[in-house]
Amino acid sequence: MLSEFDLIKQYFVQDYAQNSPQDSRFALGIGDDCALLNPSQGMQLAISSDMLVSGRHFFPDADPYLLGHKCLAVNLSDLAAMGAKPLAFTLALSLPEANRDWLAAFSQGLLGLAKTHQCRLIGGDTTKGPLNICITILGELPPAAALRRDAAQVGDDIWISGTLGDARLALAAYWKELDLDETSHQQAAIRMHQPTPRVALGIALRGIAHAALDISDGLIGDLGHILAASKVGASLYVDELPAGSILQTQSTKLRREFTLAGGDDYELCFTAPVAQRDAVMQASKISNTRVTRIGNIDSEPGLRLLDQNKQPLDLHLKSFDHFTSP
Amino acid sequence: MLSEFDLIKQYFVQDYAQNSPQDSRFALGIGDDCALLNPSQGMQLAISSDMLVSGRHFFPDADPYLLGHKCLAVNLSDLAAMGAKPLAFTLALSLPEANRDWLAAFSQGLLGLAKTHQCRLIGGDTTKGPLNICITILGELPPAAALRRDAAQVGDDIWISGTLGDARLALAAYWKELDLDETSHQQAAIRMHQPTPRVALGIALRGIAHAALDISDGLIGDLGHILAASKVGASLYVDELPAGSILQTQSTKLRREFTLAGGDDYELCFTAPVAQRDAVMQASKISNTRVTRIGNIDSEPGLRLLDQNKQPLDLHLKSFDHFTSP
Known part of the structure; x- marks a missing residue:
């Protein structure tokens, strides 16, 4: 059976040394109690967390490749909205079972988009439970540049x-x-x-x-x-x-x-x-x-x-709320 | 009914301006797409995420005050294990319902321990779903000081x-x-x-x-x-x-x-x-x-x-693994 540590090693630890030039900001990645980062001097950090729940944010039978993409995309979107440049992220994953096909596809979708944005997976957690994906993303931007x-x-x-x-x-x-x-x-x-x-x-x-x-x-x-x-x-x-x-x-x-x-x-x-x-x-x-x-x-x-004639429209619309919407 | 935004405002936004001296590291807290931090110059960041799932890491009827304490404690423990000083954390919370009593007790347990360690809640996410608590914590330490x-x-x-x-x-x-x-x-x-x-x-x-x-x-x-x-x-x-x-x-x-x-x-x-x-x-x-x-x-x-006579013991013990343990 696939253990927690094998799972992380096999699907989520990337060999960055081979794929990207040495970056002194990344002092320590997956595998210790914490990841260690050296933030760029003089830059501000932007931080955001998003949790995606099966049956709420995606269908339980969602394509795992697309799901991996989407989980990171929504977090990158939060950085974009502040004008921050992606740096790194952690992934906490609750899974009903350690299914190899699912994990392979999910990690490809996730890490593919991460590579596109040069945003490195530096740590996280895996546990057994109802499918739930929580990503915390870190980005950098010059002080006072944030789009608030x-x-x-x-x-x-x-x-x-x-x-x-x-x-x-x-x-x-x-x-x-x-x-x-x-x-x-x-x-x-x-x-x-x-x-x-x-x-x-x-x-x-x-x-x-x-x-x-x-x-x-x-x-x-x-x-x-x-x-x-x-x-x-x-x-x-x-x-x-x-x-x-x-x-x-x-x-x-x-x-x-x-x-x-x-x-x-x-x-x-x-x-x-x-x-x-x-x-x-x-x-x-x-x-x-x-x-x-x-x-x-x-x-x-x-x-x-x-409307197009600058006349008021009364549409009675409301936005989605996680606790008051159905 | 308690909306997502009321919930966050009422139970999780603390008035730090009143309770703690101005700290220029905290540029922006809860309420925007990202939180903004100015890391202390020359310090390294330690980052860790832990996900706690109902029925797996705690009993579904767990005392919410103690649960709030424990969720943050296990993350602070990861910082401790690196020799890092707590700085800030994000909280992503999936809840079956927005129960006021539960939220009041949970946030008291969580924010009480946060205050003890001067570790500030800077952002997160709330959603409806099976009870799941994911905290990502950030700490600081001098470069090369980490206990790896x-x-x-x-x-x-x-x-x-x-x-x-x-x-x-x-x-x-x-x-x-x-x-x-x-x-x-x-x-x-x-x-x-x-x-x-x-x-x-x-x-x-x-x-x-x-x-x-x-x-x-x-x-x-x-x-x-x-x-x-x-x-x-x-x-x-x-x-x-x-x-x-x-x-x-x-x-x-x-x-x-x-x-x-x-x-x-x-x-x-x-x-x-x-x-x-x-x-x-x-x-x-x-x-x-x-x-x-x-x-x-x-x-x-x-x-x-x-054993106490320096003789080998054969105890056939193994550690807990989230996917191979029962």
Whole structure:
């Protein structure tokens, strides 16, 4: 039987010495009571933890390769939302059984994305129990460069990266809330299973954007956190929200609902002064990431949803909450 | 109903500004995509993650105050085993429901111990799901000061802090493997529910001890990690192992078994040169932590268990493994 130590050694310990140049920041990796890091001198550390629970954040029979990717992607997305550069992460894993096929695929998905972002697995924990994956990620950024939620200013443009709503559309099709042809469903599901963390965009927006966060529970709820922290209001141009390529083919009602309150988008929502519009477009180009201007920060408290004629929309939407949502 | 954000705000956000002097290392705490830390200049970071699962690491009806204490204690113990000073931690929590009484008691146990060790809760995640608690802890230490598993040298003494086996004895009584009177059971159970992380001892042993780790899965198994990493062997004086105060009253057979392969002890096992015996005793005094010399590091591979006449014992014990143990 596969022991805890064999499991870690076989699937999660990478031979970095062979694959990457020596990096003196990594003093000690997996295998001791703690990992040891030498942070880059003068840099600030950004730290975030996310826990993904089977049946809650993913289907119990989820493809383990995609699941490995997604677990790390949602954490990288938190670093992106602060403008931090990925450094290292720990993985705590509760598994019903030590299944070799599952572990091989999961670790490939996880470590593949880690390699792409040069983010090293430095430690963690494995135990037997209901499937639960908890990652804590560490990134670096210059002091005072962080894109914080409390930094939006009246007059800022509001921007969003990529497109919204296809992940929620795929979920709706899984839940039989609506019909979607097989090809469309598969394409939308890519957005649900393999989110792309906007790390390069977050870094490119340092010194340009004011506030930022990543959209995980739905745009209006998450934007609400920026408004509350920054003590400002906002107007959103609902019909200018960039819908995902499959959601674009659906009704206006569905498009509005899933772009505004979809969830699982992992796009960056950020604010920036009007004078920085060219700089934002340049950051978009550098990071090869589409951005769209979707509204304004106002002094009037609250969030106003406007249609294409700038008339108010009353949509009665709410964001996902882990304890009050079904 | 208690929402995810109310839950965090009400039970886990502490007003440090009121309770502790300003500390410029803490740039941003709970409430953004990431926490931000300014590590002390020139210090190394020690990082560890532990995941505790209901029914596996604790009883589903465990006292939430004690559980809050224990979750952080086992992480502090990992820092202690490296000789690191606690700095900050993240908490990821999966809960079947947002129960106010449970959360109030759990957060009191957790944050009480955090305050004792000046270790700040800086972020985390809460979600609905089977009860699972994952803490990632960060500590600081001078470069090259870490007490690593691979640093034991032939000729070193082997030492253990505190006493061993009472936690395992309490578990045996819960499992009805043996009879224990109520008072004894309660007293032994304190060791199981409220382990004392040996943080002050770990720090005091910097520059004195060679290798160290904390005993969580049982002495012989955990000491085996030092032997493997350091490529050495060892002799243990089994009858000199410091048994817990309740275990002392039990049979020699039980005392040997539970001191050698108990688990959940959270004591430090460390090696130090013979020339450092006085310095070890001084570290013990400074940290107000009992230490006992229990064996030697040898060049001959393997672990030899010796009785009081230095005769080999063959006890057929093994350490706990999360995937091969029942």
